[in-house]
Amino acid sequence: MATETEKFVGTTRKVTSHLTQNEGLSFEKSAAGKKAYRLAPLDVPEVDPSALLGEAQRSESAELPELSEIEIIRHFTRLSTWNYAIDLGMYPLGSCTMKYNPRVNELVSRLEGIADAHPYQPEELSQGSLAVIRLLQKCLIEITGMDAITLQPAAGAHGEFTGILLARAYHEAKGNPRKTVIIPDSAHGTNPATAAMCGYEVVNFKSNANGGIDVEALARAVTEETAALMLTNPSTIGVFENEIHRIAEILHAKGALLYMDGANMNALCGKTRPGDFGVDVMHLNLHKTFSTPHGGGGPGSGPVACKMHLEPFLPTPVVEEGAGGELRLNYDRPQSVGRVRAFYGNFGMFVRALAYILSNGPDGLRQTTEDAVLNANYIRKKLEDLYELPYNTPSMHEVVFSDRKQLRNGVRTGDIAKRLIDYGFHPYTVSFPLIVPGALMIEPTESESREELDLFVDAMRQIAREVEENPQVVLDAPHSTRVSRLDETTAARKPVLRWKGQGTGNRE
Amino acid sequence: MLREIGASSIDDLFAVIPEEYRLKRDLEIPRQMGESEIVDHFKAAAAKNANGYASFLGAGVYRHYRPVLIDTIVQRGEFLTSYTPYQAEITQGTLQAIFEFQTMICELTGMDIANASMYDGSTACPEAVLMAMRVTGRDGVVVARTVHPEYREVMRTYAQHREKESGERTQEIGYAQDGRIDLAALEAAVTDQTACVLVQSPNFFGVVEDVPAIAAIAQKKGALLVVAVAEAVSLGIVRPPVEADVVIMEAQSFGVAPSFGGPFCGVIAAKENYVRQMPGRLVGQTTDKQGRRGFVLTLSTREQHIRREKATSNICTNQALVALMATVFMTVYGKEGIRDLALQNLAKADYAAKALGTQGTLLFAGSPRFNEFVLQTEEAPEALHARLLEQKIIGGVALKRWYPELGNATLWCATELTMKEQVDRAAGVVAEAAAAVAGR
Numbered sequence: 001m002a003t004e005t006e007k008f009v010g011t012t013r014k015v016t017s018h019l020t021q022n023e024g025l026s027f028e029k030s031a032a033g034k035k036a037y038r039l040a041p042l043d044v045p046e047v048d049p050s051a052l053l054g055e056a057q058r059s060e061s062a063e064l065p066e067l068s069e070i071e072i073i074r075h076f077t078r079l080s081t082w083n084y085a086i087d088l089g090m091y092p093l094g095s096c097t098m099k100y101n102p103r104v105n106e107l108v109s110r111l112e113g114i115a116d117a118h119p120y121q122p123e124e125l126s127q128g129s130l131a132v133i134r135l136l137q138k139c140l141i142e143i144t145g146m147d148a149i150t151l152q153p154a155a156g157a158h159g160e161f162t163g164i165l166l167a168r169a170y171h172e173a174k175g176n177p178r179k180t181v182i183i184p185d186s187a188h189g190t191n192p193a194t195a196a197m198c199g200y201e202v203v204n205f206k207s208n209a210n211g212g213i214d215v216e217a218l219a220r221a222v223t224e225e226t227a228a229l230m231l232t233n234p235s236t237i238g239v240f241e242n243e244i245h246r247i248a249e250i251l252h253a254k255g256a257l258l259y260m261d262g263a264n265m266n267a268l269c270g271k272t273r274p275g276d277f278g279v280d281v282m283h284l285n286l287h288k289t290f291s292t293p294h295g296g297g298g299p300g301s302g303p304v305a306c307k308m309h310l311e312p313f314l315p316t317p318v319v320e321e322g323a324g325g326e327l328r329l330n331y332d333r334p335q336s337v338g339r340v341r342a343f344y345g346n347f348g349m350f351v352r353a354l355a356y357i358l359s360n361g362p363d364g365l366r367q368t369t370e371d372a373v374l375n376a377n378y379i380r381k382k383l384e385d386l387y388e389l390p391y392n393t394p395s396m397h398e399v400v401f402s403d404r405k406q407l408r409n410g411v412r413t414g415d416i417a418k419r420l421i422d423y424g425f426h427p428y429t430v431s432f433p434l435i436v437p438g439a440l441m442i443e444p445t446e447s448e449s450r451e452e453l454d455l456f457v458d459a460m461r462q463i464a465r466e467v468e469e470n471p472q473v474v475l476d477a478p479h480s481t482r483v484s485r486l487d488e489t490t491a492a493r494k495p496v497l498r499w500k501g502q503g504t505g506n507r508e
Numbered sequence: 509m510l511r512e513i514g515a516s517s518i519d520d521l522f523a524v525i526p527e528e529y530r531l532k533r534d535l536e537i538p539r540q541m542g543e544s545e546i547v548d549h550f551k552a553a554a555a556k557n558a559n560g561y562a563s564f565l566g567a568g569v570y571r572h573y574r575p576v577l578i579d580t581i582v583q584r585g586e587f588l589t590s591y592t593p594y595q596a597e598i599t600q601g602t603l604q605a606i607f608e609f610q611t612m613i614c615e616l617t618g619m620d621i622a623n624a625s626m627y628d629g630s631t632a633c634p635e636a637v638l639m640a641m642r643v644t645g646r647d648g649v650v651v652a653r654t655v656h657p658e659y660r661e662v663m664r665t666y667a668q669h670r671e672k673e674s675g676e677r678t679q680e681i682g683y684a685q686d687g688r689i690d691l692a693a694l695e696a697a698v699t700d701q702t703a704c705v706l707v708q709s710p711n712f713f714g715v716v717e718d719v720p721a722i723a724a725i726a727q728k729k730g731a732l733l734v735v736a737v738a739e740a741v742s743l744g745i746v747r748p749p750v751e752a753d754v755v756i757m758e759a760q761s762f763g764v765a766p767s768f769g770g771p772f773c774g775v776i777a778a779k780e781n782y783v784r785q786m787p788g789r790l791v792g793q794t795t796d797k798q799g800r801r802g803f804v805l806t807l808s809t810r811e812q813h814i815r816r817e818k819a820t821s822n823i824c825t826n827q828a829l830v831a832l833m834a835t836v837f838m839t840v841y842g843k844e845g846i847r848d849l850a851l852q853n854l855a856k857a858d859y860a861a862k863a864l865g866t867q868g869t870l871l872f873a874g875s876p877r878f879n880e881f882v883l884q885t886e887e888a889p890e891a892l893h894a895r896l897l898e899q900k901i902i903g904g905v906a907l908k909r910w911y912p913e914l915g916n917a918t919l920w921c922a923t924e925l926t927m928k929e930q931v932d933r934a935a936g937v938v939a940e941a942a943a944a945v946a947g948r
Contacts, residue, residue: 481597
């Protein structure tokens with residue numbers, strides 16, 4: 001029988017320990033008189049703010065920190081070293097499509113005429129920006145197989161909102177906005193949240209034994225009061241709905257629409273097109289499929305593509321080409337649902353997504369999809385003996401396991417995820433989708449080489465062995481980070497959401 | 509790898525897609541380009557935009573100098589290519605930076621709590637309105653017409669179905685002679701069914717609203733006061749709207765390039781008792797098992813991934829990297845710098861208003877304003893703009909498409925980047941225009 005000191009602890013191959021520096025809050029090293037800025041001298045007369053503003057003048061300055069430039073650079077540089085990032089290694093996060101963020105995107109989005117363009121500058125002086133919008137629109141329409149598109153929504157959830165608004169406007173124009181939206185229980189949380197925001201009642205639809213849509217049950221569930229079905233395809237368990245054309249038929253027969261959540265487009269791009277298999281309206285995530293950087297949580301961009309019957313309702317304005325080839329913004333759209341945001345959308349992300357599309361071309365996009373699906377299936381094959389596959393259906397660009405085998409030793413998906421950190425990886429998506437108890441959702445993307453995939457597989461296999469022979473090392477993970485598991489309960493019960501001077505900022 | 513999987517070709521892995529839907533042709537998109545070609549493509553696009561023009565455009569998007577440190581820091585892969593900080597142990601960099609952001613926003617706005625960003629100022633408005641409705645349990649909304657017209661359009665889009673259901677329409681209150689919200693009309697409109705009054709300050713005309721007076725009217729009837737700040741730099745010298753219950757900010761002025769309208773950085777800040785109704789991500793301070801300070805996303809039960817259809821908002825991805833730009837900007841300028849910067853803006857705009865005002869008529873002249881002003885001219889804005897463009901000057905936005913009653917008026921902005929020489933040249937053109945009209 002193994003003694004305490006002989007219990008198996010895996011060998012990490014991707015990481016060693018490394019030093020990270022400590023760094024407090026910027027306010028904690030602030031001192032009056034330190035400066036990191038110098039303005040150019042005024043070339044106009046100075047003014048007396050109290051004369052100009054009167055009672056509207058600020059009496060006390062905001063307590064922003066005062067630091068020197070080197071202190072600021074060190075501050076943020078040290079902070080950055082505490083982050084994991086794609087630039088450091090793979091993110092196996094299912095449904096997030098954490099692919100490489102090309103640096104040429106960053107360069108072109110910062111070009112002077114592009115970065116400095118004001119949305120209200122004259123159209124004749126914005127032909128470059130309008131051309132970027134137009135070309136991206138054309139590419140995305142071709143990729144999705146749809147007829148029209150808006151780039152206005154700022155992110156996926158915003159795109160979902162826009163898409164359901166389009167659906168609602170379409171139904172209203174026909175005389176009945178209808179009452180419900182059907183949403184599979186495997187859906188991302190933004191789907192039901194969005195439907196509720198648009199005034200629809202959510203009908204939660206149970207997935208079948210394969211984690212997909214039970215088409216017969218759907219046929220019974222769709223009525224004349226169904227506005228739409230919100231479907232993610234491939235589903236959140238990474239499986240293609242191969243009866244999708246029947247699903248579309250059922251919906252269309254009752255005058256309902258098929259909305260596709262395009263978060264998993266990385267499995268379809270260049271191989272098939274949603275518009276071809278019956279989708280009426282869908283959103284895309286430029287920060288997933290189209291490589292724009294996540295930046296710690298955003299910005300994203302959530303274009304919405306639709307078929308012609310929804311085109312009149314698109315947000316205003318739309319970009320059009322005049323007789324002489326000049327591009328302009330058309331605001332005269334009487335049936336539009338209105339604006340979903342000011343100006344034209346997250347233009348900086350359009351530049352990046354377009355650069356990505358141009359750097360790939362038709363062959364490149366097809367190959368990225370093939371590699372993404374290949375990589376996911378490789379991982380599936382290499383881990384299916386140790387982790388349970390809840391569904392036997394073929395995986396596309398992501399694979400979902402469950403923690404059922406590990407649960408026998410009291411170890412859950414969340415614990416395995418934390419132990420994965422010690423092996424130098426960011427965790428996979430934990431406990432989602434909800435239809436798989438104890439889910440481990442893994443999406444490697446096409447960016448990962450076989451070497452990185454093998455390191456990941458090696459880590460997961462070693463952890464599986466640790467679960468059998470030494471579960472405590474997994475339950476107490478992570479061991480190698482600068483902070484260990486944080487107390488989220490107290491953080492929620494007694495929220496401290498800002499720093500306060502004099503002490504640690506704790507308040508009752 | 510295919511062998512290991514047991515597939516004979518890559519097509520096996522796509523067999524699950526019904527045959528009739530498998531694409532058998534190439535996508536009709538431009539051919540694959542080399543990196544230099546991509547750079548050339550966008551340089552060509554940039555060349556077709558305005559280059560080397562003096563610009564007096566503001567109207568919700570402001571030209572401010574971006575300290576070099578911003579891109580130095582946000583271009584670090586550890587910030588740029590990092591994911592949402594759900595796994596706190598390996599994202600303390602992002603989380604601490606957001607905590608600092610939240611703190612600085614509170615300091616600037618006079619609120620107790622701030623979130624980790626919304627998409628932008630315009631979408632933060634309907635989110636704040638929905639928040640006020642949850643807090644008060646009421647349906648009515650009162651909005652000033654001096655709020656940015658596109659912000660109001662967005663609010664209308666979000667309110668559509670709700671208004672049809674409840675029968676409550678959003679009421680728009682006009683402005684008085686001084687360019688500020690008509691207080692008498694406001695008083696008449698606010699009832700005990702009003703969830704919130706929403707104003708912008710400085711407003712779309714650049715005029716600072718009388719926030720204490722507006723607050724008194726709103727809160728007397730138990731309505732919340734929501735104040736939107738579109739020009740964040742104004743908070744360096746203009747008093748913060750401390751009487752408000754909720755403050756919306758567009759932080760684009762804090763080091764975010766205009767970029768033809770996005771991505772920007774919205775924020776919602778509020779008094780602390782509203783924290784559980786706040787949409788968007790929140791970062792909180794806590795400790796780990798060894799008592800070390802750390803930061804986590806918190807109060808997630810408000811959000812979509814937990815509450816689904818009962819969430820306070822459907823927002824998931826926000827504007828984290830852009831918020832980081834704003835954080836660096838606020839840190840670089842700091843307590844003194846943000847005030848000095850705002851003072852420069854005040855001075856430049858005052859000079860510009862006086863110079864242009866002698867050639868046209870300055871509207872709302874007696875009211876306090878920050879870095880924007882409204883100029884009335886005899887010449888129609890189309891003709892005036894054409895003259896200015898010949899001098900490589902982009903003049904103020906014509907207002908008639910949103911405020912037809914203001915005739916030929918244009919909205920001008922001057923920031924610390926506006927040069928005296930540019931103002932003098934613009935004034936010269938406006939003088940020419942005035943002379944031309946007088947001569948007819």
